[in-house]
Amino acid sequence: MSASGEFGNPLRKFKLVFLGEQSVGKTSLITRFMYDSFDNTYQATIGIDFLSKTMYLEDRTVRLQLWDTAGQERFRSLIPSYIRDSTVAVVVYDITRRKDLKENPKEVYQKTLKKGENISRFQESVHIGKWKDKRPLMYITTEYEERVVPVVNKRGQISEKPEAIAKHNVFMSGVDRQDQLLAFYPCERKTLRWYLKLAIHTFQLLFINSYKIYNKYSGQPKMTLYDYRLSVINELLPENNTSVVAGSSRPRTSREVLHKISKITERNSKEFLNTKHNKNTKKKRKDSMWHCEMCKDKPGLCYECFDEYHLSI
Structure with missing residues (x-):
C-alpha cells in the first residue's frame, strides 16, 4: 500500500541529488532549504548525508x-550510483575557485611561474592571480589589491606572499587546515574501492x-606531522634489533633494515651454524653455511627457512 498525504492523496517521492566540488556550499544550500537558516561553521561531508522534507503543493503532498x-x-x-533513479541532479559550483572557468584569463592559469613569482589580472572589481611557492596556487578575491606583504614563518624566516594568500592563511578555519595536512601525505589511490578509500580517509582524520x-x-616538545607519523609507525612495529640511520640519531627497528642471506665467512671450528629455526630439520641436515648478519643473534638459516623466519619475527 502506498503512503498517503495529509489530504488523502498519494504521497509522491522525489529524489534530489546535490553534486559538486568540495566546499562549494552544497550542505549550506540544503540547510537553508530544510531549516531556513544559515550555518557559518563548516564541516566536510564524508560519503553522503540523507535528509527528507515533506512539502504541500496546492492539492498534493510530496x-x-x-x-x-x-x-x-x-x-x-x-556519482553514477548516487544519481541512479534520481528525479533531479543539482550541480553546485563556486565561480571564485575553479581555475579554468570560461571567464578566467588564460594568461594567468596557463602561465608557468618560478618560485616566488606572481601574476595578476583585474576585471571590474575582481582580482584573479596565480602565485607559486612549492606549487602553483590560484586565487580570486574582490578585497585585496596586487600587493606583496612580508610573512614570518614558524622558524622566524621572512618571506613575501601576495596579500590575498597571506590573509587567507591567517583566517583559515580549522577544517581547511586539516584538509591541508591530509593533502601532505595522501594514502588513497584510484585503484582502491570506495569503501577502502573511505576507511583510509577516516583513519587519517583520526x-x-x-x-x-x-x-x-x-x-612534550611539539613534533612535525612527519616526525609524529614516524614515531607512531616505530611504536607499532615490533621491538627487535635497532640500528641508527645514517646522518640521523633516530634508531630504527629491524623491520626498517634490509635483511639478506649471506655466507658465513668466519673460519673457525664451528663454521656451520645449526638451523634450529627450520621446522623441517628433524629429519634433514641441521647445519648451514648461511646466516643473516642483520639479525641480533645472526641465526643460521637456509634458503628455504629464510623468509619463514623473518615473517615470524
Missing part, C-alpha cells in the same frame, strides 16, 4: 529525499586529531 554528496575527489567514482591532541596536551 516527499523530497535530499542526497548531500561529498565533493572530495576520492568519492567521485560513486590520526590528524591525535597529532593535534599530542602537541597540545602531552607536555
